[in-house]
Amino acid sequence: MNTIGVIGYGNMGSAISQRLKLKYKVLVFDKDGLKTKNKGIDIAGNCADLARQADLLVLAIKPQDFDSVLAEIKKQAVGKLVISIAAGISTAYIENKLGKVRVVRAMPNLPAKIGQGMICLCKGKFASDSDLDFARNLFGNLGKTMQIEEEMMNAVTAISGSGPGFFYYLIQNQQEDEWQKYAQQVFMPQLSASAEKLGFSHEQALLLAKATTVGSVALLKQAGLSANELCRQVASQGGTTEAGLKKINDIMSLPDATAAALKRAEELSKKE
Numbered sequence: 001m002n003t004i005g006v007i008g009y010g011n012m013g014s015a016i017s018q019r020l021k022l023k024y025k026v027l028v029f030d031k032d033g034l035k036t037k038n039k040g041i042d043i044a045g046n047c048a049d050l051a052r053q054a055d056l057l058v059l060a061i062k063p064q065d066f067d068s069v070l071a072e073i074k075k076q077a078v079g080k081l082v083i084s085i086a087a088g089i090s091t092a093y094i095e096n097k098l099g100k101v102r103v104v105r106a107m108p109n110l111p112a113k114i115g116q117g118m119i120c121l122c123k124g125k126f127a128s129d130s131d132l133d134f135a136r137n138l139f140g141n142l143g144k145t146m147q148i149e150e151e152m153m154n155a156v157t158a159i160s161g162s163g164p165g166f167f168y169y170l171i172q173n174q175q176e177d178e179w180q181k182y183a184q185q186v187f188m189p190q191l192s193a194s195a196e197k198l199g200f201s202h203e204q205a206l207l208l209a210k211a212t213t214v215g216s217v218a219l220l221k222q223a224g225l226s227a228n229e230l231c232r233q234v235a236s237q238g239g240t241t242e243a244g245l246k247k248i249n250d251i252m253s254l255p256d257a258t259a260a261a262l263k264r265a266e267e268l269s270k271k272e
C-alpha cells in the first residue's frame with residue numbers, strides 16, 4: 001500500500017488520518033481548507049486530484065455530500081479500493097455511482113482517535129475477501145474490528161457509532177469517580193441490552209457495548225477535552241447521534257436513543 005487518500009477532514013476523517021499517518025503515507029482533502037491547514041498532513045488540491053494520487057480511498061464525508069464526491073472521483077476510483085465510513089450509504093449505492101469498484105463499508109467510532117475504536121466492516125459485491133481482510137487490518141490500527149452483514153450496518157451505527165456521543169451526553173455533569181462507575185454499572189449493560197434489541201447476538205452485543213464503553217472512557221481520560229466537546233464531535237449535523245440525543249433529552253432512555261439513531265440511519269440510507 002503506497003498512499004491512503006482520505007476525503008473529508010472533519011471529526012472522523014481527521015481521527016483516521018492522524019492515526020493511520022503513524023504507519024502509512026496519508027493524503028487528505030477537505031473542501032474547507034482551514035481544517036487541514038497546519039495539521040502536519042499532506043493535502044491534495046481537490047477530490048479528483050486526491051483520488052488520482054491515492055491507491056486506496058477513504059470517504060469520510062457526510063451522507064448528504066456523497067453524490068457530488070462520487071461524481072468527482074468516478075474516473076480516478078477505477079481499480080482502487082474504496083472504503084466508506086458514512087452512516088446509511090450502502091455498498092450497492094456506491095457501486096451504482098462508481099461502476100465496478102471494490103467497496104468496503106466500515107463503521108468506526110470516535111475512540112478510533114486513540115486506537116480504541118470499535119470498527120464494524122462488510123464488503124460490497126466487487127470486493128474480495130482479501131480486500132475485506134486488508135481493510136480489517138488497516139482499521140485494526142484504530143481499534144477492535146468485527147465483520148458483520150451489511151444489513152446490520154445501520155444497527156451498528158446506532159450502537160457503537162453513536163454510542164460514545166450518548167455516553168458523553170449522559171455523564172456531562174458527573175465527576176470522574178461517578179462516571180467511571182456509571183460507565184461500567186449502567187451504560188455498558190444498557191448499551192448491550194439495546195444492541196440485542198436491535199438484532200445482535202448476545203456475544204456481539206457484549207463486544208460492541210464493552211469496546212464502545214471502554215474506548216469512550218479512555219478517550220475522555222486522554223483527550224483533554226470535556227465530555228460536552230467530545231459529544232459534539234460524535235454528533236455530526238443531521239446525523240444518527242443527533243437524532244438519538246433528542247430522545248435522551250426528552251426521556252433519558254438509552255434504548256430509545258439507540259432506536260431513534262437506527263431510525264435516522266434508515267432515513268439517511270441510500271441503498272441502490
Ligand SMILES: NC(=O)c1ccc[n+]([C@@H]2O[C@H](COP(=O)([O-])OP(=O)(O)OC[C@H]3O[C@@H](n4cnc5c(N)ncnc54)[C@H](OP(=O)(O)O)[C@@H]3O)[C@@H](O)[C@H]2O)c1
Pocket residue numbers: 007008009010011012013029030031032035047060061062063065068069085086087107108109110161162233234235236237239
Ligand atoms: N462523528 C462520528 O463519531 C462518526 C462515527 C462513525 C461514522 N461517522 C461518519 O463519518 C462521516 C463524517 O462524519 P464527521 O462527524 O467526521 O463529519 P464532519 O465533521 O462534518 O466531517 C466531514 C467533512 O467533510 C467535508 N466535506 C464536505 N463535502 C466535501 C467535499 N466535496 N470534499 C471534501 N470534503 C468535503 C466537510 O466540510 P463542511 O463541514 O464544510 O461541509 C467536513 O469538514 C459521516 O458520513 C458519518 O456518518 C461519523
